[in-house]
Amino acid sequence: MTELLFWPALIAYGEAAFAFLGETRRPGLGSRFGIWGIRVGWLVQTALLAAQAARAGGFPWQSWGGSLNLFVWLVVAVYLGWGCSPRFRLLGLGVAPLAAVLLGLAGATGGLDVHGPSHYSSVFLVLHVGLVLAAFAGFTVAAGLAGLYLWQERRLKRHDAAILSRPAPSLVALEALVARTILIALPLLTVGLGIGIARLRDQSARTDAVMIVAIVTWALYAGYLVARFELGWRGRRSAYLALAGFALVILVRLALPVAHFS
């Protein structure tokens, strides 16, 4: 059943990735196909996750591949929140290939398997894994927006004559959206990490490297919000800071199987 749903979702994301690539050559048609590919892919993936949850009778995404599967779904969900608006469709150029590659990776690394009951409670897994992944999904989209900001800013600075030929969000809108996305994602990370740390203390377990990097990530994004809202940091500096935070998110994701699940 999961196989039957996995491939259509992957194909739909793949189609969206190619459609958005076409958008760079001829604006208009590509993004329309792309957005539909992402919508269909996300709906099929929702069914896939529901089927997994039903079969496991709990939270089946505690493995690295499983959490990657859930992560992709969350990233696309955040994107679909406002990415369908024509001005933001270009962001799909980053989201669609990322979704296709990561979902493929999730499938190849056992993300579709349904394991037996975990020694963690479902409530803990939902709150810890679910919230941390939701926050990471928010940071991923914020990084995409920051990248789009830097690209758009560069075009304006360099007086790109073709700048008006492609609809794109304004610098002010992009900058505000990056800040707003991080403002929503950071509390999720705070609660998710807090629950993980509380359980760690409860079990008298040792802190691992992933936890340290996750806390540094939290501190960096908290610093971003302080700099943005209190010190008036705007423009390129704040975009680079959002991208630096995302680099740490990638590090945490990559280090998870070797330093957290072992």
Place this chain on the structure above:
Amino acid sequence: MSALVLVGTSHHAAPIELREKIALDLAGAGALAQRLADGGEAVCLSTCNRTELYLAAPNGDEAQRRASAALVELAGLDEAELVPVLYRLRDEAAALHLFRVAAGLDSLVPGEGEILGQVKDAFEAGAAGSLLDHLFRQALHVGKKVRTQTAIAESPASVPSAAAALAQHVFGDLAGRRVLVVGAGDMAESAARNLSGRGATIAWVANRTLERAQALAERFGAAAATLDELESRLVDADVVVSCTSAPGLVLDRAQLERVQRSRRGAPLFLVDLAVPRDLDPAINDLEGCYLYNVDDLQAVVVQTLAGRRQEAARAEGIVTVEADAFLDWQASLEVVPAIASLRAHAEEIRQGELARAEARLGRLSDEQRNVVEALTAQIVNKLLHLPTVRMKQAAAAADGVVYADAVRHLFGLGEEEQQQS
């Protein structure tokens, strides 16, 4: 059947010295159309780029002669001077031309929006009957369709409008964004008007002489300032438009650096329309400052016009389809009298038979009468539906007259009138 005739000239065929001689304001165009109609139909479309007369009359050649003579008379020139620059189009070609005009495909700047309003005004001021009414309504529909289904009208086509569009790339919605205009000349005013048209607030006008600044500021409800106050105004501005005749720089990088510190990194979009330049080019290197000069903006306009031309190819496809639809409609007019006669004949038979049946059936209740009425009407409609559709289709395929004659002959339509006369 009436023929559609177009006689006129435009920027493609005539220089401005000739066009201005036959240009009319809306009232003049309306009066000329009423005079030319003379019981028929006429519309005069006159803009700075074209003067065109559209006539619908039974005799196309005669209508064409009248229109040409009217334009020659209007120009006050010898026929030999004006006639060579006039184009004369008939029926399908005339309709296609008007559709292209309404779509902005015949304009200097492809897809420009003003022409659609001018076509509408000319239509309303003219003397349109059934043919020109249908033609102009369809032209307005084509104009709107082309602008909504293609991107032909989306990009700016002038330096001031490109500046305003770029400001939107920085700020998005310009509502509430404050503009500082430096200089009080026509170019500065044009740029300010474009920004204001997109929702920005013209907050200050600064000029070397305060009196000129005040004159322009009053037109926008802005505050006037001298050039010495520039730095203090810049702190609160979002957009700066500069176009003075100063021989040197009005603002340099060091000044903007100081200002940006006070603005806490808020973006500032600067437009330098002056030659020699007013604003230090090094300002563009500052974080949050985006400086465009005339050449940068001109390059953007050239690029967007190229985009408009690409879209024009798609728009031509839409216009051609609509012109074909108009032609079909016009052809269907040939069979309309035959269809009307056939339906009248059928209705006459139905009413007669109904009266005879009533006499035989005796007194019917209202309900019974309604049922019989509806029944007979339905039979007639169903019988005539297919022949009506087929005749219209045949008309579109140019066989309409043959079919109409056949129907008249088969059903004996018009024979009674001929016998009576």
